[in-house]
Amino acid sequence: MLDVKNLSMRFGGLLAVDQVSLDVQEHEIVSIIGPNGAGKTTVFNCISGFYKPSGGKILFEGKEVQGKPDYKISRLGMVRTFQHVRLFNKMTVVENLLVAQHRHLNTNLLSGLIKTPNYRSREQKSLDRAAYWLERVGLLDLANRDAGNLAYGQQRRLEIARCMVTEPKLLMLDEPAAGLNPAETKDLNQLIVSLKEDYNVSVLLIEHDMSLVMDISDRITVINQGRPLAAGTPDEVRQNDDVIKAYLGEA
Amino acid sequence: MAAHNFKHALFCAVVTMVIAFPILGLNLVARGTRVGLEGADASTIISVFVAAAIVFFFQLYRDTIMGNLGKLPALNPLAGREPMPQAKRVKLESWALTGIIVLALFWPFFVSRGSVDLATLVLIYVMLALGLNVVVGLAGLLDLGYVAFYAVGAYTFALLSQYMGISFWMALPIGALLAALFGLVLGFPVLRLRGDYLAIVTLGFGEIIRILLNNWTSITGGPNGIGGIPEPTLFGMEFGRRVKEEGNTSFHETFGIAYSGEHKVIFLYLIALVLAVITALVIRRLMRMPVGRAWEALREDEIAARSLGLSRTAVKLSAFTIGAFFAGFAGTVFASKQGFISPESFVFLESAIILAIVVLGGMGSQIGVILAAIAVTILPELAREFADYRMLVFGAAMVLMMVWRPQGLMPMRRIHIELKRQE
Ligand SMILES: Nc1ncnc2c1ncn2[C@@H]1O[C@H](COP(=O)(O)OP(=O)(O)OP(=O)(O)O)[C@@H](O)[C@H]1O
Ligand SMILES: [Mg+2]
Secondary structure (H helix, E strand, C coil), X not given: CEEEXXXXXXXXCEEEEEEEEEEEXXXXXXXXXXXXXXXXXXXXXXXXXXXXXXXXXXXXXXXXXXXXXXXXHHHHCXXXXXXXXXXXXXXXXXXXXXXXXXXXXXXXXXXXXXXXHHHHHXXXXXXXXXXXXXXXXXXXXXXXXEHHHCCHHHHHHHHHHHHHCCCCCEEEEECCCCCCCHHHHHHHHHHHHXXXXXXXXEEEEECCCHHXXXXXXXXXXXXXXXXXXXEECHHHHXXXXXXXXXXXXXX | CHHHHHHHHHHHHHHHHHHHHHHHHEEEEEECCEEEEEECCHHHHHHHHHHHHHHHHHHHCHHHHHHHHHHCCCCCCCCCXXXXXXXXXXXXXXXXXXXXXXXXXXXXXXXXXXXXXXHHHHHHXXXXXXXXXXXXXXXXXXXXXXXXXXXXXXXXXXXXXXXXXXXXXXXXXXXXXXXXXXXXXXXXXXXXXXXXXXXXXXXXXXXXXXXXXXXXXXXXXXXXXXXXXXXXXXXXXXXXXXXXXXXXXXXXXXXXXXXXXXXXXXXXXXHHHHHHHHHHHHHHHHHHCHHHHHXXXXXXXXXXXXXXXXXXXXXXXXXXXXXXXXXXXXXHHHHHHHCCECHXXXXXXXXXXXXXXXXXXXXXCHHHXXXXXXXXXXXXXXXXXXXXXXXXXXXXXXXXXXXXXCCCCCCCCCCCCCXXXXX
């Protein structure tokens, strides 16, 4: 469904991403790994439309999407989380999920002002969907708290729930396990697998936690200093000499 | 540290002298056909020195003074208290609001005509401030040219009535919609800009509209303005002594009461009150609707909002347009109240006053904005002898607010949507 071809991104003199190609098929979890500063987040920013790539093509469901504005990309069904959690801190947990469903709601001003039945029913549906996902990530009891007051692990889960209420086809997670304790990481592992199995969402994952990556990925792309280094199944990548040298050897 | 403070304080004192001395210490006197310069009397010069000394000592002990000011407990007695639960707060607020509205409905029948007239002006400012609050407080866009939309509303009514004989009630929606259209058209190219740039460009737009009105003499009458703007009618009843428009009747004759100039003033006040209440209610609802949440989300974290499919331009434009709409509303009422408008009424100072009301009241908070509108309009009227110092007091008030309560008199507390447990 997602096909990235020879993607390049240049910041002034720095070629942060150099000819990276990768693809994600339906019902698949694909991971991008690489040392710090390898350009992983930059790849995400290009795909999700925050940066306009300097070169290459990005196809989503067969259509070119590179250079499209970020909000349009997200409406196509590609939604991401951020390396540093970005919630609407002063809004409540459930409101965070309502904002994400903006385009599912009746945003006509007049229908909102006089509360037409259509407006009410869509608002109720959004609340139900929000409640469902809060239950799913174990935050239902905290629904009316300010998002900024949640513990770190809870914020991470809320960010994923916030993506899921938009009903995406492809979920892009940027280091979702960073800062989580082992128990939380295990829950995250199960959650991601269940997103794929039960909700038919493909996942593109950036992660430093190798055991998580190796455990859940169908395929892995390794990049180093902006350049693609290797790609394949977890076993292939684990045994690749270049990867061992550049990545594991360094650590 | 002390040496640094001393130098700084000395510098400030010298600046005070340099500025104050030529302005206050020297007088221009007409001697025949020529103008001569004369020193002011001793007391003025002494006060300049005293002022410089005050500045010097204040700057010298500035840190201590400001530190102690910040600690003054009495200023915010509620600071340490737990916030009220939302349900209770909402109830209390709506009771208070209903009380205020009922009081405001009956109040004009017991006071002087001048007070009612002033109250109408307050209500116009309330409308303006509530509208600007959407733009600045809720959407976080610094608009320094808000008065332009106010002018559009006022001039729409003035021109329509002059050239086409359209009545107040027809002009009210037209004026508001036209102002909204202006907001939409002007906002579209501008809203890509951020922060300071946006402020400067909107400032420019405000001035352009005013200059346009001033110079397009053939249509707008230029600096002479437009007069003879009709007052609102009540179901075809006019409030003047004699009926001006054919087909209308007059209010006092219909009800068989003696003519009184007060009827008209009170009627206008009531219209302004109803419109202000409608404005407040509509904006309150908007805050709880998807648009309102989108404004807040974009203000909180623009990147996250965009990543979830919110279009920055569309969301900000909606705030800009809605704000302009209410300014148009207020403009129509203003034109009708004055009966005469000219570009004089739409100078930058007006934008600044409306913005000051929003900031003083606490960005985003409605009750705060209403209180601030009352304070900012009425205080200068009460203290007319200090009219010369109005801007000075204004500036001082703003500085003090920034020190003590940067969040405004009554900072906004949002009404959250609650997720009810369904078992
Ligand atoms: N907006 C930008 N402007 C200039 N340089 C940038 C920008 N964004 C990223 N870079 C540079 O691009 C390179 C890749 O950064 P990126 O954030 O993509 O790395 P990463 O693989 O996500 O690293 P990490 O594992 O630490 O998150 C870095 O050298 C970074 O400094
Ligand atoms: Mg990164």
